Amino acid sequence: MLTLLVTVLATAYFVVPELLTRFVVSFYFVRKARTGTRSEEILRASFWAIVPLLAAWSTRDLGWLKAPTGIAHHSQVVFSALYSDKLFEQNPPAFYDSFHVFAIFNAVLLLRTYLIVIVAAIVFGWIAKSLGAVRARLKNWPKTANLLHWLFMPRISEWHIALSPMLLNSQDQLTVRIDVMLKTGILYRGTVFEKRISANGDLATLILSDTERMIRDEYTRDRTAYEASKSTNPAAIKPDTEAYWRKIPGEIFLINGSEIATVNVRHVRPVGVLKPREDVELNETLLAIRALVNTIVEQRDVSN
């Protein structure tokens, strides 16, 4: 029974906080898959167990759910009785009374520890999620920014860093678009909708929205023809790559990570950041496009 109690307590105090941390931060970012040495793993688990436990212990008499007093005596009774049947049989009611206090004390301490772990993990996750904005604010404090970098970067999957807007300091304004080249030579582009990282840290699957496929054969043919003719025909028009993209019908497009050869990440800003109203030429150009769009809509409506 003593071994069982020690195992339960060790799990509750040392294993659960680490698991709880992993669970909470998984809502904010994808953790880097890494297997440290045994001492690194123990150190990491100890940090997430001991620091919150110390905080819970030092605040055990504050606020609601105060821990019962006299825990040293009750613990002694419980462990002695579990260690020796003879001691237990001497005074069973004393054991049950002490066990009751011991259980309440541990429940209160664990509850406080878990709450501290959850709050710390939420803060950790929130900072990691908005690391770009936090780093931008800390531009005048490079040492603090470097400390954050040291604290957070090794813990986050490289794929998550590359494919999410977490490092951007204006996530509302910038969106992440990617070009994905498959090993078969097919080129896709779109917006990252979802990604899954495998246990060994590789990109397992990538789901894109607003996906387009490039007709590379046609583009290569036209580009080759252009290159061949441009010296003799000055009027030859260079093929526009934008004309060779074809929208893929469907809401989301799934790509198997093992089929990906290269990924090109682009951060796209809205035209609004250029303040078109302050630039006469840009404003007039947008108005001309607006008129053209309206004409297309009217022509379509008439033909319908």
Added chain:
Amino acid sequence: MGGLQIENMLNRMEAGAFFNQEQARREVVDYLKSHMSDVAVELEKRGETVIPTSSGSFRLTKEDLVTL
């Protein structure tokens, strides 16, 4: 993913966060003028288009034409 250096990635992203507004405006105007009909068709069809410039890409939506 072995060759991907996070620090380099951060530096490139931060460098890209700052751009010359005048130059970007110039390039956007040039692009829009030379691709006006294509841009209008794409806006009508898809509701948005992406304008490539040396300062990065800019997204123009159909709503932008009304609100900007």
